[in-house]
Amino acid sequence: xxxxxxxxxxxxxxxxxxxxxxxxxxxxxxxxxxxxxxxxxxxxxxxxxxxxxxxxxxxxxxxxxxxxxxxxxxxxxxxxxxxxxxxxxxxxxxxxxxxxxxxxxxxxxxxxxxxxxxxxxxxxxxxxxxxxxxxxxxxxxxxxxxxxxxxxxxxxxxxxxxxxxxxxxxxxxxxxxxxxxxxxxxxxxxxxxxxxxxxxxxxxxxxxxxxxxxxxxxxxxxxxxxxxxxxxxxxxxxxxxxxxxxxxxxxxxxxxxxxxxxxxxxxxxxxxxxxxxxxxxxxxxxxxxxxxxxxxxxxxxxxxxxxxxxxxxxxxxxxxxxxxxxx
Amino acid sequence: xxxxxxxxxxxxxxxxxxxxxxxxxxxxxxxxxxxxxxxxxxxxxxxxxxxxxxxxxxxxxxxxxxxxxxxxxxxxxxxxxxxxxxxxxxxxxxxxxxxxxxxxxxxxxxxxxxxxxxxxxxxxxxxxxxxxxxxxxxxxxxxxxxxxxxxxxxxxxxxxxxxxxxxxxxxxxxxxxxxxxxxxxxxxxxxxxxxxxxxxxxxxxxxxxxxxxxxxxxxxxxxxxxxxxxxxxxxxxxxxxxxxxxxxxxxxxxxxxxxxxxxxxxxxxxxxxxxxxxxxxxxxxxxxxxxxxxxxxxxxxxxxxxxxxxxxxxxxxxxxxxxxxxxxxx
Numbered sequence: 001x002x003x004x005x006x007x008x009x010x011x012x013x014x015x016x017x018x019x020x021x022x023x024x025x026x027x028x029x030x031x032x033x034x035x036x037x038x039x040x041x042x043x044x045x046x047x048x049x050x051x052x053x054x055x056x057x058x059x060x061x062x063x064x065x066x067x068x069x070x071x072x073x074x075x076x077x078x079x080x081x082x083x084x085x086x087x088x089x090x091x092x093x094x095x096x097x098x099x100x101x102x103x104x105x106x107x108x109x110x111x112x113x114x115x116x117x118x119x120x121x122x123x124x125x126x127x128x129x130x131x132x133x134x135x136x137x138x139x140x141x142x143x144x145x146x147x148x149x150x151x152x153x154x155x156x157x158x159x160x161x162x163x164x165x166x167x168x169x170x171x172x173x174x175x176x177x178x179x180x181x182x183x184x185x186x187x188x189x190x191x192x193x194x195x196x197x198x199x200x201x202x203x204x205x206x207x208x209x210x211x212x213x214x215x216x217x218x219x220x221x222x223x224x225x226x227x228x229x230x231x232x233x234x235x236x237x238x239x240x241x242x243x244x245x246x247x248x249x250x251x252x253x254x255x256x257x258x259x260x261x262x263x264x265x266x267x268x269x270x271x272x273x274x275x276x277x278x279x280x281x282x283x284x285x286x287x288x289x290x291x292x293x294x295x296x297x298x299x300x301x302x303x304x305x306x307x308x309x310x311x312x313x314x315x316x317x318x319x320x321x322x323x324x325x326x327x
Numbered sequence: 328x329x330x331x332x333x334x335x336x337x338x339x340x341x342x343x344x345x346x347x348x349x350x351x352x353x354x355x356x357x358x359x360x361x362x363x364x365x366x367x368x369x370x371x372x373x374x375x376x377x378x379x380x381x382x383x384x385x386x387x388x389x390x391x392x393x394x395x396x397x398x399x400x401x402x403x404x405x406x407x408x409x410x411x412x413x414x415x416x417x418x419x420x421x422x423x424x425x426x427x428x429x430x431x432x433x434x435x436x437x438x439x440x441x442x443x444x445x446x447x448x449x450x451x452x453x454x455x456x457x458x459x460x461x462x463x464x465x466x467x468x469x470x471x472x473x474x475x476x477x478x479x480x481x482x483x484x485x486x487x488x489x490x491x492x493x494x495x496x497x498x499x500x501x502x503x504x505x506x507x508x509x510x511x512x513x514x515x516x517x518x519x520x521x522x523x524x525x526x527x528x529x530x531x532x533x534x535x536x537x538x539x540x541x542x543x544x545x546x547x548x549x550x551x552x553x554x555x556x557x558x559x560x561x562x563x564x565x566x567x568x569x570x571x572x573x574x575x576x577x578x579x580x581x582x583x584x585x586x587x588x589x590x591x592x593x594x595x596x597x598x599x600x601x602x603x604x605x606x607x608x609x610x611x612x613x614x615x616x617x618x619x620x621x622x623x624x625x626x627x628x629x630x631x632x633x634x635x636x637x638x639x640x641x642x643x644x645x646x647x648x649x650x651x652x653x654x655x656x657x
Contacts (some may be wrong), residue, residue: 064457064491071461106437108429109652167655
């Protein structure tokens, strides 16, 4: 197994390339993902290697091409569709929620739906309210979907390979502000990462922080700030939103007695509430303070830079929340 | 302007003609049995029956091969029966029993059978068209000349997914046959209140595909029109939109008495019952005698009744033992 330094977007392309070489039934569809290599350059090299039949530019028709992914999956193919901005999930919401998520169940388990919906979301880049949502929670309540959120190039690579090989529908959430970040990636034909479970990315005994996507690097930064103040904290990258496993988080809280969740989404209906609910249910007596949650304010994300920055939790706010909890 | 479908040519193969009649009778009696079973408390929720529209699934199915794929709607029992789904398994599903085709998890609106190409039955109006486009793309990539067929109604013709699907099928030259059953009503709304067109097939030009209007109550005309569209698709010449003019005898769903329909209109269409029309064709053409056709109907009725007994004897699923089967890899 080799270790190479890749950007997150390179890791995505490499994962797809390897899986397409391995399995001729894998194909990619989306808007401008072909010859252009993707509007966010997430599919570079695929068209040149695999051609237009398997790397297919679609019309602007999310309902049609996401629904077509269902048809392809039912007929022996493994389609990967790219949703250019998570906000566009609204256009194909019906196909995902009512068709894809439910198809296997409604068939009594007789039909498999192996497909991947790659969703590029996230704010902080001044794209405005309709192009900045992470999309993490839009599909969170829907049984029948697997949902993961990659925060590093390593995860982008290993989890995407797993998602492509998975026999079930996987919503693969990416953050556009992370696409250019670099990291070490263990590359190898069968180097898969599981679609379940959390990653512990920082260690300490004073508090437990849980974060996803773009909030993970911010939480790590907060952990460093706190570390310099003698406050060491556990930081978990949630990584897998559905099914969600919180066993390691709960064990951590049993040690730290303090829980903070950080999500780049509204707190109402966010995954933070789920983590808090489970932790309270399973570690109630261990808590020394009420769990806290950080998220976006209750208004759409503003365009103007100072307002957008103020809306999204940053390392200072995360560190401040931990200090407040520990008082 | 869309072309008119060709009128039916007389066929000399009486057996094949009688087989078409039998399939329509089987669907008719199946739907009547669903209604009877409902009155006995065996059917839950609601149903959307297709009496009066039998010629469309039967005519289209007669043009297909086993490897072809179909998507259809909540008014899809006829498509399933026409493709050979077991009546007992279909009724078992409608009754919510473990012997149902989907173990009781889907119900009337979601009868599927992948081995028969019955890959998707959709309760959301228009949702089946994108799936059929995907199946058409799969067929094109497979290179074995299979086709994909999708059934939808006049109501679905106005939803976004339908427009997107037809556009995409056309630009990719996919082997998809779009079968629009225009029964003049989208639920309770007559088409002249929702759609500024007489013939929905006129839209085909806007999707850059051929559009054909056919008498949806003439099973031979439907079959011939479908055969032409299927041949085009298999030859790599792309999709076709077939608009089959037809009428449902009953209301939209079980609870709908359809009082919004003009009585003269209803009577005029009942007089054009596809089974009655085809029976006349068969007897006039000396392909069968009335007594034979009556016997076929009786046999279909008996088959449906027996299937209902078998379905009613199938066990209820036990919540304690229920395994959701949501994922293939949990």
